Amino acid sequence: MAPQPYLLSARSIVKSFGPTTVLKGFDLSIAQGEVHAFLGGNGAGKSTFIKIVSGQHERDAGTIEFDGETVGASVAAYVDAGAIAVVNQELALLPHLSVAENIAIPRLRRATRSYSERASEAIAIEALSLIDPHFARESVGRLVGDLTLHERQLVEIARALGSGAKLLLLDEPTANLTAAETGRLFAVIRRLVVGTGLAVLFVSHRMREIRQIADVCTIIRDGKTAIDRVALNAITDREIVECMGQSTAAEDHVGAASDGGVPRAMPKETSAAQGEVIAIHHAGIGLTIRPGTIVGLAGAPTGPAALIDALTGLSAQQTWDVKRNDAPVKYRSPAAAARAGIGFVSGDRSNKGILATLPIIDNLMAARRIVEGRGVARNDELAEGTRLIEALNIRARSLWDLPSTLSGGTQQKLLIARWLALKPKLLVLEEPTRGVDIRTKREIYALIRKMAEQGTAVIWWSTEYIELAELCETVLAFDLDGKPTCVLRDAQVNEAALANATGMAA
Numbered sequence: 001m002a003p004q005p006y007l008l009s010a011r012s013i014v015k016s017f018g019p020t021t022v023l024k025g026f027d028l029s030i031a032q033g034e035v036h037a038f039l040g041g042n043g044a045g046k047s048t049f050i051k052i053v054s055g056q057h058e059r060d061a062g063t064i065e066f067d068g069e070t071v072g073a074s075v076a077a078y079v080d081a082g083a084i085a086v087v088n089q090e091l092a093l094l095p096h097l098s099v100a101e102n103i104a105i106p107r108l109r110r111a112t113r114s115y116s117e118r119a120s121e122a123i124a125i126e127a128l129s130l131i132d133p134h135f136a137r138e139s140v141g142r143l144v145g146d147l148t149l150h151e152r153q154l155v156e157i158a159r160a161l162g163s164g165a166k167l168l169l170l171d172e173p174t175a176n177l178t179a180a181e182t183g184r185l186f187a188v189i190r191r192l193v194v195g196t197g198l199a200v201l202f203v204s205h206r207m208r209e210i211r212q213i214a215d216v217c218t219i220i221r222d223g224k225t226a227i228d229r230v231a232l233n234a235i236t237d238r239e240i241v242e243c244m245g246q247s248t249a250a251e252d253h254v255g256a257a258s259d260g261g262v263p264r265a266m267p268k269e270t271s272a273a274q275g276e277v278i279a280i281h282h283a284g285i286g287l288t289i290r291p292g293t294i295v296g297l298a299g300a301p302t303g304p305a306a307l308i309d310a311l312t313g314l315s316a317q318q319t320w321d322v323k324r325n326d327a328p329v330k331y332r333s334p335a336a337a338a339r340a341g342i343g344f345v346s347g348d349r350s351n352k353g354i355l356a357t358l359p360i361i362d363n364l365m366a367a368r369r370i371v372e373g374r375g376v377a378r379n380d381e382l383a384e385g386t387r388l389i390e391a392l393n394i395r396a397r398s399l400w401d402l403p404s405t406l407s408g409g410t411q412q413k414l415l416i417a418r419w420l421a422l423k424p425k426l427l428v429l430e431e432p433t434r435g436v437d438i439r440t441k442r443e444i445y446a447l448i449r450k451m452a453e454q455g456t457a458v459i460w461w462s463t464e465y466i467e468l469a470e471l472c473e474t475v476l477a478f479d480l481d482g483k484p485t486c487v488l489r490d491a492q493v494n495e496a497a498l499a500n501a502t503g504m505a506a
């Protein structure tokens, strides 16, 4: 019997941006009815390849065959025809349109009937119900611009899942999803893969998740294929990490790669342990945060978001009481909070983090300029910028390049770098390791621990309970309705207890 042709076969793909060659003769083939993990370190070229296969970039060289046809210069026609759907790392919804319009309008490109609001709502509810029927009914008429990042992510995933495509490209779809949502997403993917022969290319840095959902993997390293279509049950986590070129960082903890249980390193007693104390209180739950402690927030996004709003001045509506050294505080804006010593790294990287039209140096200096109340650059900023990108191992060609020239994980490091030299009293982090590879994750853990040792108190919201269990001696848990449920301490901070306390136990 002749071997089955692949649904997608990309061979010898080359792509450069100016003088930088990102894909250097890369190969990847995906069969019908498989979930294919696409693995590689930050900046290896995964998103670039996905953008080529989804018609957002054109390749410089190489061949692509899709569904038995040789594809010309661009894949865009197949995307427009609905055969290929993509969820990019940076979401691509239109904020001034409703959820229903965002889901239904792309289908009108191939529809023969005129637009109908009722038909759009029905299409959107069907797509969203794949993930969450309650959210489907509640969100369909809302403007996308009014949704949280997390809600937008659900909409974008539902749009792709419900599109009827033959190939689904998912670039880090689970960053920012709760464990329950990830479980539902995986169930839908499995159903579609088995039922309709859907093929899925799935990018994630979370090894446990990859093993849960994917059948085979391809590993990209420095723009070339390091491993081509290997069954996941034929390769160990350690081998994967080695192939990605990340073995030194993961040496002590292949557990980090496999998300396995890693003992938590407690921050050392800080010299500032007697410094400012921050107290938070709401709905019968209170917590005192001392300098040098890393406090985790666990649970569905609404709960942590309300606390983060209060701590950083993000919203005028403040449900939490916040006191610093017994004095109540309320900030009008994140800038006001920053000037009062509170740093913030938003989980909404593209809308509330990266300054997309300003070069890397301005992105690095943004927090310092706000804290110091300066609108203009200072001479020594270039030296400080260079120190920061070295400290975080950020691979940038020039400090004058735009952040869009950096990979997603590298942009994440840029946001953290902003606060490194400022020694804030409190640093509030929303999913700070979103989209970062295993090595970078360990680098970020070390940097934040060091800041804690120097006296910064840290609030760390993460949807990855293993991360909270590794880093935090105290975790504030929230239930699915956003209410704080309890404070877990020391030995209580483990994955099972966190899942229980947040209503996400299986």
Ligand SMILES: Nc1ncnc2c1ncn2[C@@H]1O[C@H](COP(=O)(O)OP(=O)(O)OP(=O)(O)O)[C@@H](O)[C@H]1O
Pocket (backbone or CB within 6 Å): 017, 018, 020, 022, 040, 041, 042, 043, 044, 045, 046, 047, 048, 049, 089, 404, 405, 406, 407, 408, 409, 410, 435, 437
């Ligand atoms: N528009 C661009 N101009 C210049 N360089 C770019 C551009 N887009 C991407 N790059 C570079 O291409 C390389 C690969 O980036 P890409 O986003 O494809 O990596 P990735 O594997 O998806 O990484 P991550 O896991 O961080 O998302 C990076 O070095 C990045 O800086």
